[in-house]
Amino acid sequence: MVRGTICRLLVRDVRFPTSLGGHGSDAMHTDPDYSAAYVVLETDAEDGLKGYGLTFTLGKGTEVVVCAVNALAHHVLNKDLRDIVGDFRGFYRQLTSDGQLRWIGPEKGVVHLATAALLNAVWDLWAKQEGKPLWKLLVDMDPRELLSCIDFRYITDVLTEEEAYEILQKGQVGKKERGQMLMHGYPAYTTSCAWLGYSDDTLKQLCTEALKDGWTRFKVKVGADLQDDIRRCRLIRNMIGPEKTLMMDANQRWDVPEAVEWMSKLAEFKPLWIEEPTSPDDILGHAAISEALVPLGIGIATGEQCHNRVIFKQLLQAKALQFLQIDSCRLGSVNENLSVLLMAKKFEIPVCPHAGGVGLCELVQHLIMFDFISISASLENRMCEYVNHLHEHFRYPVVIKKASYMPPKDAGYSTEMKEESVKKHQYPHGEVWKKLLAAQEN
């Protein structure tokens, strides 16, 4: 049973110096330090359970997200958890519609990332109090209760609450069997072999290891230099062979005509999709690229920087994407992701979540497992991203077997980091940063 009043909120700036190894680098983000604004919620309940939440950042700017979390804190502090989850739609709306703060959003940018971190902590706490992993909490929830967590404002022109109810009702059929199927895991793909900053030797070595570990789906970063891309894509396609799946990711590097031209040159390597070919805000641009590339057998994937459900709605309406990539830390937590999963189902577009970063795999695995069991009922053309960095800092890290995510068993949203890791990596006074910053000064 849900219990307790939220009496303490702590937010910390935690950064990992991943840029030193070129990990996570792409055509636009050449030196990311995978980081998080990390929130801890405490209640006055005797159980001592805490809620942990985060949003993903790339280093600089995490302090701005921390500020935004503090600016939103009054909406959360001294609230009874029963009141929050009893009217989760109302609570979501209260956070996202703060009459003053919404001016620096609304439902996008820093303030929305902060909302995600806070709400992720609330969901973690709720799932912990119920003694269930988050995916199971969602799967066991009655459809009406699930819908009561969603703010349908701005999407009722494509999905009404009644339509969403019908989708969830249909999803009840075969739920148990799909739950059992998941015991073999949810299919994953790896991005870890081919960051843009990796040398060809590193790429080869990591690809060899990944093949040995049973990976069959690979993503490669492209977009900075065409000749480099041709060489790297040839290398990886030759290594994995013609049957395995290859995806490409340009991280918003191109203009619309440039995207079409560039990808026509990479088509020979048979990519399943090109991800973020252009600005994430350019819905019609994505539609134009999609129209040009689908005949070449290349789909469009996007979502990791889609601000909110409205952008996803329009991408779906405009037939601008073939693969939809939800993100657990950019949208307004589970609440907003639920609405996007339901819209994707209505449009029959497969959801292939964005993960990686720090903690994104830990979180989003819950959402995609719920999606399979209760909404999509399909594994066709579906897979969840995996990146093998930084899991050791989490108390309940992801478990990958045979290139699949195994369903989490521990209660909560897998968001909790090890205290030791947080302390060491807190910016700028943690041990790791003190050393690095001192070395930079000398």
Ligand SMILES: C[C@H](O)[C@@H](O)[C@@H](O)[C@H](O)C(=O)O
């Ligand atoms: C800066 C980051 O590593 C991104 O490159 C990464 O999230 C990427 O777009 C991905 O799809 O994994």
Ligand SMILES: [Mg+2]
């Ligand atoms: Mg990407």
